[in-house]
Amino acid sequence: MLARRTLGRIASQPPALGAAPSQARNMATLREIELRLKSVRNIEKITKSMKMIASTKLAKAQRAMQAGKQYGIANTEIFAHTGAEEAGKRKLFIVISSDKGLCGGIHSSVSKATRRAFAEKDKVDEDSPIMVIGDKSKAQLSRALPKNLVLTFNQIGRDIPTFADAAGVADLILTSDVKYDKIAIVYNKFVSAISYESAVVEIDPENLLKESPGFKAYEMEDDVTKDLAEFTLANAIYATLVEAHACEQSARRNAMDNASKNASDMINRLTMQYNRGRQAAITNELVDIITGASAL
Amino acid sequence: MGILANHAPTIEPLRPGVVEVIEGGNTSKKWFVSGGFATVHPNNKLTINAVEAAPLDAFSPEAVRANLQEALKVAAGNGSEEDKVEARIEADVYEALQHALSK
Numbered sequence: 001m002l003a004r005r006t007l008g009r010i011a012s013q014p015p016a017l018g019a020a021p022s023q024a025r026n027m028a029t030l031r032e033i034e035l036r037l038k039s040v041r042n043i044e045k046i047t048k049s050m051k052m053i054a055s056t057k058l059a060k061a062q063r064a065m066q067a068g069k070q071y072g073i074a075n076t077e078i079f080a081h082t083g084a085e086e087a088g089k090r091k092l093f094i095v096i097s098s099d100k101g102l103c104g105g106i107h108s109s110v111s112k113a114t115r116r117a118f119a120e121k122d123k124v125d126e127d128s129p130i131m132v133i134g135d136k137s138k139a140q141l142s143r144a145l146p147k148n149l150v151l152t153f154n155q156i157g158r159d160i161p162t163f164a165d166a167a168g169v170a171d172l173i174l175t176s177d178v179k180y181d182k183i184a185i186v187y188n189k190f191v192s193a194i195s196y197e198s199a200v201v202e203i204d205p206e207n208l209l210k211e212s213p214g215f216k217a218y219e220m221e222d223d224v225t226k227d228l229a230e231f232t233l234a235n236a237i238y239a240t241l242v243e244a245h246a247c248e249q250s251a252r253r254n255a256m257d258n259a260s261k262n263a264s265d266m267i268n269r270l271t272m273q274y275n276r277g278r279q280a281a282i283t284n285e286l287v288d289i290i291t292g293a294s295a296l
Numbered sequence: 297m298g299i300l301a302n303h304a305p306t307i308e309p310l311r312p313g314v315v316e317v318i319e320g321g322n323t324s325k326k327w328f329v330s331g332g333f334a335t336v337h338p339n340n341k342l343t344i345n346a347v348e349a350a351p352l353d354a355f356s357p358e359a360v361r362a363n364l365q366e367a368l369k370v371a372a373g374n375g376s377e378e379d380k381v382e383a384r385i386e387a388d389v390y391e392a393l394q395h396a397l398s399k
Binding site: 071078231 | 305332341
């Protein structure tokens with residue numbers, strides 16, 4: 001009776017030849033799953049630590065941004081009073097981004113805003129010059145608008161931007177021989193710790209200020225218009241640099257947060273898979289042993 | 297230069313020196329400003345844009361004197377024209393600081 005039943009059982013099982021390779025395949029995939037698990041665990045550690053670093057940097061950057069924002073508002077106060085004249089269309093775009101990646105959509109946000117501004121053909125000249133701060137946006141814009149790039153800056157934004165950085169940038173812009181009617185600074189505005197949006201700040205250069213009627217209402221001892229224009233440009237660059245820096249830290253924190261969450265989800269899934277595979281392999285081995293033993 | 301309320305709109309460049317804000321009572325606050333612009337707007341607002349400003353008691357006279365000597369040395373020395381001009385500006389700031397602190 002026993003013998004007949006075991007014979008029947010052996011016959012009803014999948015052929016013995018099939019069992020060995022699938023067991024071998026399971027062992028191979030078990031190894032693969034183990035390797036994947038190890039690498040995803042490492043990645044999760046890295047993204048978690050990047051998120052911590054970005055959080056602490058964000059706290060500092062936000063404090064600097066509060067001060068910088070007030071500075072920027074005070075700076076553009078004068079433009080609120082000097083009426084906006086119909087300027088020429090040749091705008092100098094200063095695009096503010098940074099050199100480092102892994103920060104979500106910061107760089108593509110400013111690049112898209114610049115391209116959208118260029119698409120408005122009746123407001124912007126086609127060969128308006130563009131100056132980019134930061135390598136990432138430089139790469140994107142050199143693919144989209146290669147003929148318009150004039151100057152690029154890098155190594156700015158590694159730490160909280162200082163007025164010295166902004167003054168250096170403004171100095172290089174003013175000493176270059178680029179001709180423009182108006183200056184537009186494209187940057188990321190800080191909306192909240194989890195969101196930002198691209199924005200444009202416009203600065204009038206010296207000759208535009210002089211011709212504006214509101215400006216003539218101001219008394220000046222000597223003609224300091226040129227100095228004022230240069231100073232406001234440096235101030236505006238400083239305020240936007242600081243705000244863009246804060247946006248970048250918050251975006252990096254959110255991106256790394258999402259990445260860590262995804263990584264831990266993946267680790268859970270892979271661990272389940274690994275355990276199931278391990279148990280299946282053990283069960284197969286047991287079945288083999290038992291059938292082998294009962295066949296004796 | 298003194299600015300009272302409802303001053304005519306003006307733009308003034310600021311040399312390094314002391315800015316004093318006199319509040320309602322007889323209190324006043326003093327800051328040393330490194331330079332910048334003071335703008336009076338038509339809507340009776342005064343904006344002072346300065347690169348750096350610090351309350352007067354944050355400065356130490358010793359350090360000011362030492363740095364002033366350094367700057368004067370470089371200004372009188374034989375560096376490049378740019379270096380000498382920078383040192384001259386530095387010396388001006390320190391002299392103004394000294395003057396403000398000694399009052």
